[in-house]
Amino acid sequence: MGLELYLDLLSQPCRAVYIFARKNGIPFELRTVELLKGVMLPVFLGEPVSPQMLAATLAELDETLQLLEDKFLQNKAFLIGSHISLADLVAITELMHPVGAGCQVFEGRPKLAAWRQRVEAAVGEDLFQEAHKVILKVKDSPPADPTIKQKLMPGLLAMIR
Amino acid sequence: MGLELYLDLLSQPSRAVYIFAKKNGIPFELRTVEVLKGQHLSKEFFQVNSLHRVPVLKDGDFILTESVAILIYLSIKYQTADYWYPPDLQARARVHEYLGWHADCIRGTFGVSLWTRVVAPLIGAQVPEEKVKRNRAIMDQALQQLEDKFLGDRAFLTGQQLTLADLMALEELMQPVALGYDLFEGRPRLAAWRGRVEAFLGAELCQEAHSPILSILEQAAKKTLPVPPPEAYPNMLLRIAKIP
Numbered sequence: 224m225g226l227e228l229y230l231d232l233l234s235q236p237c238r239a240v241y242i243f244a245r246k247n248g249i250p251f252e253l254r255t256v257e258l259l260k261g262v263m264l265p266v267f268l269g270e271p272v273s274p275q276m277l278a279a280t281l282a283e284l285d286e287t288l289q290l291l292e293d294k295f296l297q298n299k300a301f302l303i304g305s306h307i308s309l310a311d312l313v314a315i316t317e318l319m320h321p322v323g324a325g326c327q328v329f330e331g332r333p334k335l336a337a338w339r340q341r342v343e344a345a346v347g348e349d350l351f352q353e354a355h356k357v358i359l360k361v362k363d364s365p366p367a368d369p370t371i372k373q374k375l376m377p378g379l380l381a382m383i384r
Numbered sequence: 385m386g387l388e389l390y391l392d393l394l395s396q397p398s399r400a401v402y403i404f405a406k407k408n409g410i411p412f413e414l415r416t417v418e419v420l421k422g423q424h425l426s427k428e429f430f431q432v433n434s435l436h437r438v439p440v441l442k443d444g445d446f447i448l449t450e451s452v453a454i455l456i457y458l459s460i461k462y463q464t465a466d467y468w469y470p471p472d473l474q475a476r477a478r479v480h481e482y483l484g485w486h487a488d489c490i491r492g493t494f495g496v497s498l499w500t501r502v503v504a505p506l507i508g509a510q511v512p513e514e515k516v517k518r519n520r521a522i523m524d525q526a527l528q529q530l531e532d533k534f535l536g537d538r539a540f541l542t543g544q545q546l547t548l549a550d551l552m553a554l555e556e557l558m559q560p561v562a563l564g565y566d567l568f569e570g571r572p573r574l575a576a577w578r579g580r581v582e583a584f585l586g587a588e589l590c591q592e593a594h595s596p597i598l599s600i601l602e603q604a605a606k607k608t609l610p611v612p613p614p615e616a617y618p619n620m621l622l623r624i625a626k627i628p
Binding site: 290293294 | 434435
């Protein structure tokens with residue numbers, strides 16, 4: 224058996240690995256693992272997350288994005304220098320995650336938006352879209368069935384905290 | 385100016401870097417940054433690391449943050465013995481595999497007790513008991529995974545030889561121990577692993593690196609700890625508020 228990659232394209236680090244292998248023409252067998260059967264908070268819970276918690280999470284996201292811009296990107300084309308590296312791949316797949324949840328992280332952040340375009344171009348638009356199609360469709364998914372919800376609820380609540 | 389290391393031995397990753405440099409006879413100037421005194425927030429230190437964190441390495445004009453990056457840089461630059469960061473592809477991949485999980489599941493979690501048991505009382509902040517209990521439960525779960533997935537029947541975390549992974553892990557696990565939770569008790573496999581790592585590093589070096597954190601509760605009880613300056617409060621309160 225050759226190289227096998229166990230991935231769920233809902234997962235940020237999985238997307239980074241997927242893009243890297245595909246972009247570099249590394250032959251592999253894709254073993255898809257569906258972690259949540261295509262659902263995400265708060266849609267998954269079918270219940271709204273408290274406004275304070277949401278506000279705190281968004282504030283932290285905002286702070287992190289600022290740090291990413293000011294400390295790591297600065298005026299460079301990519302995070303480490305003038306060429307794409309693993310760092311850009313890992314970062315972009317993480318940033319696309321809140322986008323999938325409906326949070327427009329690149330809006331009002333022209334530096335980051337320009338960097339995203341460059342990363343997308345370096346990876347290849349087709350591959351980039353393909354890797355992200357699952358996460359970008361997620362907010363249109365129906366809420367989870369009650370038995371799955373009950374099983375996953377404690378773990379999810381721990382994650383929000 | 386030669387190599388400079390900005391460290392606070394109260395910080396787990398700082399200790400890992402300190403021990404690594406000392407064990408390997410790497411010459412450096414120690415620049416102590418006392419977090420309890422708020423020195424990580426000073427204007428001077430901002431020039432070294434705008435993220436206000438330790439450890440930081442300064443090699444001439446090259447400034448590097450993040451303990452893992454620093455350890456790898458030192459191991460390559462000073463050509464330390466192979467076992468720390470093995471050149472074999474799969475052995476090296478195992479070290480990164482551990483460090484990746486460590487970043488998600490050990491970092492942050494194992495450092496909480498310094499904040500709840502020492503810093504919060506020092507600055508008059510309250511931490512709900514529920515958070516302390518939750519932190520303990522999360523640590524216990526991580527320790528189970530550490531034992532079962534990473535240690536198993538092996539002598540060290542990624543195989544039969546000690547690597548950077550063991551050093552990073554030991555320093556994190558020592559933190560709650562120093563703060564009153566003997567997590568090695570009732571965990572003979574982990575305790576044996578700890579014994580092996582400390583024997584390898586050397587009792588004297590471990591004693592030197594661990595003594596500030598091991599004496600922290602005593603200092604707190606005797607009220608001999610530095611009092612954080614008021615300008616450090618917002619940063620410290622924010623850190624405490626982030627405890628899940």
